Amino acid sequence: MRSPNPSLEVCVLSRTRATDGVDRRSLRRAAAVATSLSALIATSIVAGPATASDAALSCALGRTDAHHSEGVDGWNGSYTRPDRPLDAVMIYLAFPDSPPVTVPQVLARDYFPATSAFFERASYGKFRLRPHVHRSWVKMPRTSVAYGIQRDWDAGRRAAYLRDAVDAADPVVDFSRYDMVYFVADPDAPGVDSDATKVVNLSQPMYADDRELRRFVTVFEQSPPDRNVLAHETGHVFDLPDLYHRPQNGKGDWDTYVGDWDLMGSQFGLAPDPFAWHKWKLGWIADNQVDCADVVTRSTMHSLRQLSAPREPRSQRRPRLLVVRTGPDSALAIEARAAGGNDRALCSDGVLVYRVRSETPSGSGPVRVLDGHPATGACWGTSVYPPLADAPLGVGESMDVHQDGVRVRVQVTGRSSDGDWAVKIGRGGGP
Numbered sequence: 423m424r425s426p427n428p429s430l431e432v433c434v435l436s437r438t439r440a441t442d443g444v445d446r447r448s449l450r451r452a453a454a455v456a457t458s459l460s461a462l463i464a465t466s467i468v469a470g471p472a473t474a475s476d477a478a479l480s481c482a483l484g485r486t487d488a489h490h491s492e493g494v495d496g497w498n499g500s501y502t503r504p505d506r507p508l509d510a511v512m513i514y515l516a517f518p519d520s521p522p523v524t525v526p527q528v529l530a531r532d533y534f535p536a537t538s539a540f541f542e543r544a545s546y547g548k549f550r551l552r553p554h555v556h557r558s559w560v561k562m563p564r565t566s567v568a569y570g571i572q573r574d575w576d577a578g579r580r581a582a583y584l585r586d587a588v589d590a591a592d593p594v595v596d597f598s599r600y601d602m603v604y605f606v607a608d609p610d611a612p613g614v615d616s617d618a619t620k621v622v623n624l625s626q627p628m629y630a631d632d633r634e635l636r637r638f639v640t641v642f643e644q645s646p647p648d649r650n651v652l653a654h655e656t657g658h659v660f661d662l663p664d665l666y667h668r669p670q671n672g673k674g675d676w677d678t679y680v681g682d683w684d685l686m687g688s689q690f691g692l693a694p695d696p697f698a699w700h701k702w703k704l705g706w707i708a709d710n711q712v713d714c715a716d717v718v719t720r721s722t723m724h725s726l727r728q729l730s731a732p733r734e735p736r737s738q739r740r741p742r743l744l745v746v747r748t749g750p751d752s753a754l755a756i757e758a759r760a761a762g763g764n765d766r767a768l769c770s771d772g773v774l775v776y777r778v779r780s781e782t783p784s785g786s787g788p789v790r791v792l793d794g795h796p797a798t799g800a801c802w803g804t805s806v807y808p809p810l811a812d813a814p815l816g817v818g819e820s821m822d823v824h825q826d827g828v829r830v831r832v833q834v835t836g837r838s839s840d841g842d843w844a845v846k847i848g849r850g851g852g853p
Contacts, residue, residue, distance in 0.1 A: 481714035481745035483753055483780040490663035492788045493751075493780035494703045500636065501661040502601055504541070505705040507550040510602035513591050514556065519565035520611035529609070530555040532645055533652045540653045540685075543763045544696050545706040546733035551656070554600065559608075560591045566613030571642060573617035580622065584638060588628055598631040602659055604652070606641040618642045619651060621658040650689040662686050662700055663784030680791045681810030683759070683774065687789075688806045695764035697789065698729055698743035698757040699778055713741040717830050721848030726756070726773065728841055730763035744845060749826035751781040756832060758843040759814055769801035772814025773834045773843050775821055794821055817843075822850035 478495075485493030497503055512533070514526040534553045541551050563586055570579045587605050597603070607614045619642050627634045639655045641647075658664075665680045665687035680687035685694040701707040713724050727740040734740065744756040755778050760771040775792045782788040794815040799808035815821060820833040829850035836844040 479709055479712055479714050479745075481712070481747040481753060483747075483751060483778065486751060486781045488781050488783040488788070490658070490661055490784040490788075491780050492663065492699065492703070492778050492782070494699070498661050502659060503705065504545065504549040504551075504660050507552055508601040509552045509554060509599065510604060511595060511597070511600040512553055512555045512604040512606060513587070513595060514559055514606050514608065515562050515587055515590070516559040516608050517562050517564070517566040517611045517613070519567065519613070520608055522559050522608050523610055526555055526557060526559065526606075529606070529645055532643070532647050537652045537656065540650065540694075540764060541656075543730075544701070545704070548706050548733075549704075556591070556595055558594070560587070560594065562586055562590055566607070566611035569613060571607070571613050571618050572615045575618060584622065584624075584628070584640075588630055588635065592630045596631050597633045597635065600633075602639070602656070603635065603637075604639045604641060606643075609643060609645045609647075614642045616643050616648075619655065621655050648689055650685055650694055653694075654685050654689045657686050657696075660704060662696070662703075663788050665787075665789050666785070667787065668785050675807065677807035677810070679787050680776070680789055681807035681813065682769065682801075682805055683776075683791055683810070683813070684789070685764075690806050692801065692805055692811065693759060693765045693768040695729060695759075697755070697776065699755045699776075699789070701729075702743055707742055708739070711739050711741055712743045712745060715744060715746045715847040717746060717828065717847060717849050721846055723835070724845045724847060725838070726758040726843045726845055728758040728760040728762070728771075728843070730760060730765050731841065740842065744847070746828070746830050746847060748828040748830070751779055752826050753778045754823055754825060754830055754832075756845060756847075760841065769805055769811040770814055772816045772819075773832070773845055774814045775823065775832055777823075777825060792821065792823060794819060824850065 482495045483493045485491045485496045502508060512530055514529060516522050538551045538553060541549050569583045570576055620640055622638050622640055624636050627636045637659060639659065643651060663686060665684055666676045667679045669676065677688055682688060682691035682693045684697045698707060702712055715722055715724065724744050725740065726744055727742045729742055742757060746754040748754055754775065756773060756775050759765060759768060759774050761768045777790045779788055791810050791813050793810055793813045795812045798812055800812035802808045805811035815834045817834050817837055820831060823830045831848045831850040833846040834843060835846050
């Protein structure tokens with residue numbers, strides 16, 4: 423077994439559980455990441471080959487070398503693509519300084535079946551995450567405090583933790599049976615810090631049961647854990663980026679880029695369903711559900727099925743994503759959001775507009791939601807960022823967007839009896 427050289431994935435949002443009436447923004451500030459992580463993150467990418475994807479449309483951005491690039495014309499082969507059922511093993515780790523007070527099967531209810539159900543809804547049933555909870559505690563050789571577990575974790579101690587976890591689990595777990603590995607620390611152990619929950623990449627893999635192990639989800643949550651935290655971390659396993667804003671020196675608001683929209687922006691968001699762009703990237707939305715608009719020659723009319731609508735038969739598919747290409751590595755994405763499915767707690771429905779840049783790395787704003795109502799906010803006290811909670815456009819409303827020298831006007835002209843939104847795309851005004 424080789425010694426691991428783990429590198430940190432951009433990931434977690436607030437590790438402090440939100441409670442009713444608590445300002446989520448203050449929770450996020452309390453969970454600020456030290457800016458010294460930036461240099462580490464920049465070297466954390468494990469390069470992998472690109473494989474062809476189904477995205478062959480003219481508006482499909484090319485995948486770049488950016489960490490978790492938003493390009494959709496190819497797939498990074500070093501990541502698992504969730505376009506088939508995947509098996510994940512959940513291994514619970516106990517420490518000599520804290521005898522467990524319950525059993526793994528009980529603790530696993532914090533995560534499953536909720537996480538599997540989230541992905542089944544998000545993928546329209548195309549992806550199934552099948553959890554396999556190891557039924558007994560795996561005993562670590564050192565105390566929980568010996569590993570120095572914390573958000574900005576010492577690389578040597580983190581490597582020792584992973585090496586010990588794999589060595590301890592190997593005699594009782596057949597790693598060759600699983601596509602993903604969750605290592606979950608005993609939430610009652612004194613050295614466990616919930617801020618340390620992360621995805622860890624290895625620049626050099628470990629091996630067990632003839633399986634190459636490059637990526638682990640390391641969980642250090644309390645019980646119950648932060649809402650949707652495991653789904654967020656699992657998103658990184660599928661090459662999805664962090665969409666939140668990391669304020670300088672940890673001071674400022676974390677949610678200015680996308681607000682409540684998309685799980686990769688906030689695990690506490692009111693509308694955590696992945697953006698249609700991400701569903702396209704992952705293969706949950708096909709090319710025939712994406713409409714490309716060209717504003718150079720003429721205005722065009724388009725119909726958008728709301729993102730949370732049930733899956734249709736192949737012959738009856740309707741567009742769920744409208745894309746205007748604005749540059750070699752940039753696009754304007756447009757989708758319809760309404761209460762239902764993963765978005766059942768959504769604050770405001772309507773047509774959501776956002777920018778996508780495939781050369782912008784995870785954590786630096788590869789996606790930014792555009793505010794359709796910049797003078798107002800909504801859902802104060804429950805939204806993670808009220809100024810963007812009412813971002814979608816309603817019927818009769820419009821938005822002019824200037825991006826990379828391209829001017830686009832998005833107008834919502836109506837809504838059909840079955841809930842589809844009518845959108846007109848044309849050349850925008852202004853300077």
